[in-house]
Amino acid sequence: MGGNAMQPLANITPLKSVPRAGAIEVRSVGQVFKTSTQDVVALSEVSLEVKPGRFVVIVGPSGCGKSTLLMMMAGLRQQTSGTVTINGAPILKPDPDRVGVVFQEASLFPWLTAEENVEFPLALRGVAKSERRAKAQDALRLVGLDGFGKRHPHELSGGMKQRVSIARGLVQDPPVLLMDEPFAALDEQTRMTMGDELLRIWAATGKTVVFVTHSLTEAVYLADEVVVMSPRPGRMVDHLQVPLARPRTYEMLSGDAFGRLRDRIWRHIKKSA
Amino acid sequence: MALGIKLARVAIIITIFALWEALSRSGIVNPRLLPAASDTLAMLGQLLQRASVRNDLAVTASEVLTAFALAVPFGALVGFLIAENRYFAEVVKPLLFFAFSIPKSIFLPMFILVFGVGFAQKVGFGFFSTIFIVIMSTTTAVEQVKVEYLTVARSYGATSAQTALRVYLPSMLPVLLEALRISMIFNLTGVILAEMYASRDGIGHQIASWGENFQMKQLLAGVVMIATIAIAFNEGIRWVETRCSHWRT
Numbered sequence: 203m204g205g206n207a208m209q210p211l212a213n214i215t216p217l218k219s220v221p222r223a224g225a226i227e228v229r230s231v232g233q234v235f236k237t238s239t240q241d242v243v244a245l246s247e248v249s250l251e252v253k254p255g256r257f258v259v260i261v262g263p264s265g266c267g268k269s270t271l272l273m274m275m276a277g278l279r280q281q282t283s284g285t286v287t288i289n290g291a292p293i294l295k296p297d298p299d300r301v302g303v304v305f306q307e308a309s310l311f312p313w314l315t316a317e318e319n320v321e322f323p324l325a326l327r328g329v330a331k332s333e334r335r336a337k338a339q340d341a342l343r344l345v346g347l348d349g350f351g352k353r354h355p356h357e358l359s360g361g362m363k364q365r366v367s368i369a370r371g372l373v374q375d376p377p378v379l380l381m382d383e384p385f386a387a388l389d390e391q392t393r394m395t396m397g398d399e400l401l402r403i404w405a406a407t408g409k410t411v412v413f414v415t416h417s418l419t420e421a422v423y424l425a426d427e428v429v430v431m432s433p434r435p436g437r438m439v440d441h442l443q444v445p446l447a448r449p450r451t452y453e454m455l456s457g458d459a460f461g462r463l464r465d466r467i468w469r470h471i472k473k474s475a
Numbered sequence: 476m477a478l479g480i481k482l483a484r485v486a487i488i489i490t491i492f493a494l495w496e497a498l499s500r501s502g503i504v505n506p507r508l509l510p511a512a513s514d515t516l517a518m519l520g521q522l523l524q525r526a527s528v529r530n531d532l533a534v535t536a537s538e539v540l541t542a543f544a545l546a547v548p549f550g551a552l553v554g555f556l557i558a559e560n561r562y563f564a565e566v567v568k569p570l571l572f573f574a575f576s577i578p579k580s581i582f583l584p585m586f587i588l589v590f591g592v593g594f595a596q597k598v599g600f601g602f603f604s605t606i607f608i609v610i611m612s613t614t615t616a617v618e619q620v621k622v623e624y625l626t627v628a629r630s631y632g633a634t635s636a637q638t639a640l641r642v643y644l645p646s647m648l649p650v651l652l653e654a655l656r657i658s659m660i661f662n663l664t665g666v667i668l669a670e671m672y673a674s675r676d677g678i679g680h681q682i683a684s685w686g687e688n689f690q691m692k693q694l695l696a697g698v699v700m701i702a703t704i705a706i707a708f709n710e711g712i713r714w715v716e717t718r719c720s721h722w723r724t
Binding site for chain 1: 621623624626627628629630631632633634637641642645648663719722723
């Protein structure tokens with residue numbers, strides 16, 4: 203206890219020996235919803251390669267299928283066509299060994315304390331109590347919540363809750379962390395702080411992160427690469443590299459390079475609206 | 476809670492008993508119809524000493540608890556299965572509302588014909604009085620479990636049994652406790668009504684016969700006794716409910 207907040211996940215040993223960072227490959231993935239009157243194409247021919255350790259942000263207006271795509275990577279939804287593989291093996295159902303998921307707000311169980319929430323994935327696999335607790339405490343320390351383990355979610359702020367969610371996603375040390383609009387419900391200031399926190403955690407753990415958002419600023423600020431999607435049907439319209447230096451700073455937000463990237467994304471989105 | 480509110484409540488209860496005492500003592504209400512509160516409470520003390528009354532209480536308690544122990548798990552299971560299957564839920568839910576709206580007491584003569592007068596008749600009628608509210612509450616409880624929680628469980632590889640025990644059950648707990656509390660009211664009403672209607676023992680039977688014999692002191696003492704037991708049970712569950720109210724949506 204009482205360690206510094208920057209401590210990496212070094213003492214969290216993986217349950218299986220898997221690489222710390224994963225490679226994701228999405229190959230011509232499509233999704234069609236059948237309704238009684240017509241077939242709705244939610245995703246059309248999406249292909250994407252994410253290299254290990256990269257921070258990739260998927261951005262687009264609502265209805266562009268960005269969350270659907272993420273849920274496919276998580277094995278929570280099956281595509282109609284195409285394949286999704288992580289570290290060479292297809293994802294057919296949720297696989298907590300390979301993927302940790304961080305959801306939008308309010309995904310913590312309110313009847314469990316913060317540390318019990320973080321322990322939840324481990325409890326499902328019957329990991330012994332003491333080991334569970336130790337790993338949960340390491341994960342909470344990593345996200346800067348040392349000492350908050352005994353609190354229930356309703357006793358935590360929105361930002362703290364999402365820190366707990368991130369800790370839960372990381373507790374099994376998966377090579378890939380998928381994040382579905384995790385900061386969407388937070389106020390602007392908290393959102394900025396959480397972005398910096400996430401980048402710090404990412405740097406400390408070296409995970410591959412795929413992050414979905416509808417905020418252009420958030421996308422450019424966080425990402426190595428931004429994938430832009432448009433709706434009806436959901437498809438990829440751009441895939442751009444973000445050449446900004448790391449660590450990212452608040453000053454970059456007003457710089458020319460940042461503005462150009464954001465404008466380029468905005469033009470795509472405006473066109474599809 | 477503010478102390479003032481609690482005091483006000485106690486004051487109201489004391490006032491009711493004081494008014495009761497005054498009306499009877501002053502003769503404004505015929506004391507033969509309304510014996511004084513103090514006499515009634517003294518009679519309650521005496522009754523509780525009597526072996527026959529204790530036996531009646533034990534009989535009623537066993538009937539109530541048996542009916543409850545049968546109706547709650549059975550009703551919860553049926554409610555869960557209904558809510559889990561959307562098609563089945565659509566078909567059955569209105570029918571449940573129909574069944575729920577019928578006064579259960581009109582079926583009491585049938586229970587006597589089928590089960591005879593005795594333990595099975597009371598338990599059967601208690602069960603029948605309780606089951607619909609348990610099914611309906613459980614269905615509601617299942618439906619209000621957040622999809623997000625289920626998705627989280629799925630993404631971390633939870634089995635169906637783990638999802639049921641670790642997500643559904645705790646998530647439903649606040650609503651289930653409320654259901655438990657309300658179904659106990661229905662259950663108690665059912666059993667006591669069955670006892671008053673046709674029985675050889677049980678506290679409901681005792682209360683009915685005190686009434687028929689114009690033993691007002693005993694009758695009112697019985698009323699106070701049953702009321703106290705019911706309130707105590709209700710408050711006990713309510714206390715647990717408040718402890719998990721923070722995850723109620």
